Amino acid sequence: MDNDTLDMLRTSLRHVLTEANTVPLAERLAELGWDDVVADDPVTALHTLFTLKGDTVSSADAIGPRLAAALADALGDPQLTTATIGLDSPFGPSALAADGSLIVDAVVFTPPATNPVVVLVDAVHLGVVSGNTLTCTALTTTDGNLAQYRLTGNVPAAQVQCIEGATASIAWNAMVTHGRWLIACELVGIAQHVIASAAQYTGERIQYGKPIGTFQALQHRIASAHVLVVGAARLTEFAGTSGDAWSALVAKTVAGQAAENACTQAQQCYGAIGFTWEHEFHHYLRRTYVLDRLLGDWRSLERQIGNELMTSRQVPKIGML
Amino acid sequence: MTSPVATPTADMFDSPSAYAAALQQFLSTDERAKPYIGYRPHSLEDSASHLTGLQALLFDSGWSRLGWPHSAGGLGGDPRFRAAMFQTLWNMDMPIPEPFTTLEILVPVLLVFAPHLSDALLPGLLRGDDTWAQAFSEPDAGSDLASLRTKMEPDGEGFRLTGQKVWSTFGHLSKRSVLLARSGGPGHKGLTMVLVDLDQPGIEVRPIRAEDGENHFSEIFLDNAWVPADRVIGTLGQGWAIAMYMLQWERGAWGWLQQGRFHQRLQQAVELGTPNPDFAQQLGHAYALSAALRLTTKQTVERLAREEQLGPEVSVDKLLLIDAELATWDAIRAYLGPRFEADDSLQWLRHEYLFSRAAPIYGGSQEIQRTLVAQRVLGMPRD
Known part of the structure; x- marks a missing residue:
């Protein structure tokens, strides 16, 4: 994609993400010819969409359809592109009972209606059930603007389709890798927005007769936060191009940490106004907390990386010249 | 797998990764590279002297010349080849000779601002026959570098330097040093960069023992030290x-x-x-x-x-x-x-x-x- 096309795409996407609209994001993207854009250059298109989604704290469900597409693609089952992927629920796992019935507890971003729902049962089992066999309850979360629903139910064996073995684990991991990359893009978008906004604010707010941004105490907070955001951005770009699980894992780790740290440092620069609903900041903070939890929060992922290094006794290098 | 080659070949000149793979094969198979694999120095001075051999081996076989222009004694190619060489040395658990890090910083500067010195001096520097240090900081000019006071005064066909430098990495093991001195008035604009020979009367170099117990850097005392006019890097006041x-x-x-x-x-x-x-x-x-x-x-x-x-x-x-x-x-x-x-x-x-x-x-x-x-x-x- 050349730079002019990319600029036009950014402008259109920003409009779609920020306008008040009750039409689902997928339909508005379809009007833009989004499928062609993605088919032409998926990495740039998706990187741009999700970074902008972070930048604008848009509430649209962009991730759900992508997770379904990644899983359907990995399983070679086009029917699953309409599926809803049930992610880990904070209230308990999904499980297969001895009689073959499926106990579901999962979190989704859009009610599944009658679409198929796919949940992870264990490392080598996925369960597929129809959405109308489950109870869908809206969740009250840290981020009230980002809809999340809990799906629960106990589906009889006859209504459960099971995907087993390596096929199941390979497909689920491919979906997780894709999802981690997209969430990392979104977290980087949030972090970049917050850093730029805080830097600008400190140039406007006057105390002791000068902009508070002249104080090194604040300059150093924002500069150190920016450094981690740059590192996260480079990792995220690489994870998009390479598509491999390890670089997506590391990218989401650093992106989650960078976004949380950017919010912490920016909040101090905004002072009291940033603590109120008169300021946009709380939306970014809330979105960061909720996104970081998806597909592994940064602290858990750091532990996962460390355990992998210790047990494999191999330290991989990401990116060659 | 292709058989090892002793020297970079034309097909590697477009591909840092092909170059790195061939270099790794060379270092894994050539007897001359063995003494440097997994080398654990007893002291910084031992290490400097031992690794001179590695630097010469890499130069003579051509591997460290890729990534540097011909005017510096190189074979052409961009800095990615140098970066690929560093990565390969780490992969092989071979320590990077300290002069390579100095080269990364000083050679690009010489190529742009003192091309008249590059033909004569840079090949020896690349090969490790010659070692250079960097002398910028002073006891009263650390972070505030522009306040440095080492004086540079015209004298016949050159200049005289008087003052004190500190934190000069590998200063006591170097023959020459790039040095920043005050040739004019106060502030940034009065500064000039020169290349000075350290082995001369009027210069005393004393190593400083660092936290790890090694002599990483030196103090350099200059008392009317001589630098010829053609050793000015750039122009007066461009330092x-x-x-x-x-x-x-x-x-x-x-x-x-x-x-x-x-x-x-x-x-x-x-x-x-x-x-x-x-x-x-x-x-x-x-x-x-x-x-x-x-x-x-x-x-x-x-x-x-x-x-x-x-x-x-x-x-x-x-x-x-x-x-x-x-x-x-x-x-x-x-x-x-x-x-x-x-x-x-x-x-x-x-x-x-x-x-x-x-x-x-x-x-x-x-x-x-x-x-x-x-x-x-x-x-x-x-x-």
Whole structure:
């Protein structure tokens, strides 16, 4: 994609993400010819969409359809592109009972209606059930603007389709890798927005007769936060191009940490106004907390990386010249 | 697998990765490379003298000449080849000869600002026949470098230098030094950069023992020391601008070289240590930062290779380097446990650990870099 096309795409996407609209994001993207854009250059298109989604704290469900597409693609089952992927629920796992019935507890971003729902049962089992066999309850979360629903139910064996073995684990991991990359893009978008906004604010707010941004105490907070955001951005770009699980894992780790740290440092620069609903900041903070939890929060992922290094006794290098 | 070649061939000149693979084969199979694999020095002086052999081997076989222009004694090619060589040396657990890091910083400067010196001096520098130091800081001019006071006064066909320099890396092991002196009035504009011979009356070089017990740097005392007019780098009064040009190499290419070290040392730590979930997060954190540094400096090296002029954003590379360096060594020390402090065979690792404490201090302190990023990259206001 050349730079002019990319600029036009950014402008259109920003409009779609920020306008008040009750039409689902997928339909508005379809009007833009989004499928062609993605088919032409998926990495740039998706990187741009999700970074902008972070930048604008848009509430649209962009991730759900992508997770379904990644899983359907990995399983070679086009029917699953309409599926809803049930992610880990904070209230308990999904499980297969001895009689073959499926106990579901999962979190989704859009009610599944009658679409198929796919949940992870264990490392080598996925369960597929129809959405109308489950109870869908809206969740009250840290981020009230980002809809999340809990799906629960106990589906009889006859209504459960099971995907087993390596096929199941390979497909689920491919979906997780894709999802981690997209969430990392979104977290980087949030972090970049917050850093730029805080830097600008400190140039406007006057105390002791000068902009508070002249104080090194604040300059150093924002500069150190920016450094981690740059590192996260480079990792995220690489994870998009390479598509491999390890670089997506590391990218989401650093992106989650960078976004949380950017919010912490920016909040101090905004002072009291940033603590109120008169300021946009709380939306970014809330979105960061909720996104970081998806597909592994940064602290858990750091532990996962460390355990992998210790047990494999191999330290991989990401990116060659 | 192709059979090893003793010297870079034409098909590698477009591909740093093909070059790196061939170099790795050469180093794994050539007898002459053996004494340097897994080499653990007893002292910095031993290391400097031993690794001169490696530097000459790499030059004579052509491997270290790729990535440098012909006028410097090189074979052409862009800086990515040098970066690929550093990565290959780390992969082989071969220490990087210290002069290579000096070359990364000084040679690009000489090529641009003193081309009249490059033909005569740079090939010897690349091969390691000659070693150079850098003398910028003074006892009263550290972060505030522009306040330096070493005097430079005209005298016949050259200049006389009088003053005191400090923190000159490898100064006591070097024949010459690039030096910043005051040829004019106060402030940035009165500064000039020169290349001065250290082995002359009027110059005394005294090593300084650093935290790790090694003589990493020196003080240089100048009392009417001589520098001929043709050893001026750039023009009179251009010293500050050249020092700023130098920083893009010092802060950018240096970071790539160091990430190779961090990955290699983490590799050694996971080979030596006993898996323990208590240290998982600390190791994961160190690795994630080193990976972030790797990709950030990879982009910088690629920009340098395209001859882009880098700006204040290279301070981001330096700040990320500091975070990665401290986190990596803290994680290694924690993971290896009490034996890290006491095991004889780990002395070399302890020395590197102790030296890592300098990361937020040297080459422009962490505070200076953060101020630069805040003001010049993020546009926060200046006082």
